[in-house]
Amino acid sequence: MDIKNTGKRAKSASMQIAIASTEQKNAALGKMSDLLAGNKKKLADANRKDIEAGRKVGLPPNLLGRLVFDEKKVESRIQSLHKIIGLPDPVGQIGELERRPNGLMVGRMRVPIGVILMIYEARPHVTVNAGAFALKSGNAIILKGGREAKRCNALIGRLWEEALSFAGLPAAAVQCVEANHDEVAGMLQLTEYIDLVIPRGGKGLIRSVVAQSKIPVIKHFEGVCHVYIDDDADMGKATRITLNSKLLMPGVCNAAETLLISQKKSRDLPKLVRVLQKAGVEVRGCEKTRKLAAGVKPASEEDWRTEYLDKVLAVRIVKDLDQAIRHINTYGSGHTDTVVTENYTHANRFLREVDSGVVLVNASTMFDDGEELGMGAEIGISTDKLHARGPMGLRELTTYKFVVSGEDHIKEA
Secondary structure, three states: OOHHHHHHHHHHHHHHHHOOOHHHHHHHHHHHHHHHHHOHHHHHHHHHHHHHHHHHOOOOHHHHHHHOOOHHHHHHHHHHHHHHHHOOOOOOOEEEEEEOOOOOEEEEEEEEOOEEEEEEOOOHHHHHHHHHHHHHOOOEEEEEOOHHHHHHHHHHHHHHHHHHHHOOOOHHHEEEOOOOHHHHHHHOOOOOOOOEEEEEOOHHHHHHHHHHOOOOEOOEOOOOEEEEEOOOOOHHHHHHHHHHHHHOOOOOOOOEEEEEEEHHHHHHHHHHHHHHHHOOOEEEEOHHHHHHOOOOEEOOHHHHHOOOOOOEEEEEEEOOHHHHHHHHHHHOOOOEEEEEOOOHHHHHHHHHHOOOOEEEEOOOHHHOOOOOOOOOOOOOEEOOOOOOOEEOOOHHHEEEEEEEEOOOOOOOO
16 A cells, blocks of 8 residues: 555645535535445445454454444435535634724634544444545545455445545545555654544554554543432433443443442432343442442442443442542543433532533433534544544534734734
């Protein structure tokens, strides 16, 4: 693979995409939707071969699950593309306009970042989502998916080329590449061509990218997410929210991994633990939890920091809201945390003091999702604080420049 040429082509394409009209970009997205619909069988065949190959090399069940791109998943991406078409184009939007005392009109215009390199494991749907978000936000993108999805990603890449050409846009605006470790390491040095790197995957992948990259990186790191049941919680709500947060999709980054419950509500914990265990959840608890509830395994210090991505839940009884917030800010990953409470003051304190990208009140952690939050979908969920935090949609894939308008203004010496 000629990594320098890949970067050059992306840079050149980014200059054209940056000034493309909304109509052109939407035309490419619409064509991609049609192409996905017309190639469902081919995509399913390619995906099936990827999964078969993954099983042969012993891919773990959670990766095999993320590898699935069947007709249902394809249809979901088609619907997502239509939603992205309907979203406002952020490029060129001017906000924060202010007339200065000197008469100048000053504002900030949203502009594309440029060229994005995305490195990810499994997840063929990311090849659709990331391409769509990059395109609509005026960026070029290089997509380096995992080898485990190479057949499916290669086909999606060819569909992107066709969709872009149909709209009169450069095919190099969305490049799906195969690269070995040395080639990826080389791409992470291409500061003259690539403006931003977004890794999505396990801790090992993200740490490796951060260690090697000379290009700014936005980390989509692990989700050690919490549900806190407050003194003034409705236990019916608490049970439903806990089960949904843990069990709807246990293998995703916004699934709950730790349940905190106030000492005042601990009398209700045995019943909740039984419900969790009946649903197939392995419960690991603090000493107080184990004294109250049967069948609970001991939780170690490491359990409070662990993203299980499985039907395992760590449970801790805390004294009060203060201790819950301290626990989350000490052990959490800054991803997603929710409180169940009927106490307005406690809810506001939780929202204000928990240091995470998405903080909820009386709602499942599953709502940390780009589609649910009005973004159409998301390119990922950032656990960084700069340049984006939480789900990354179109606006998060732009930056800004100051635009200043005067009337024969000159600066006096």
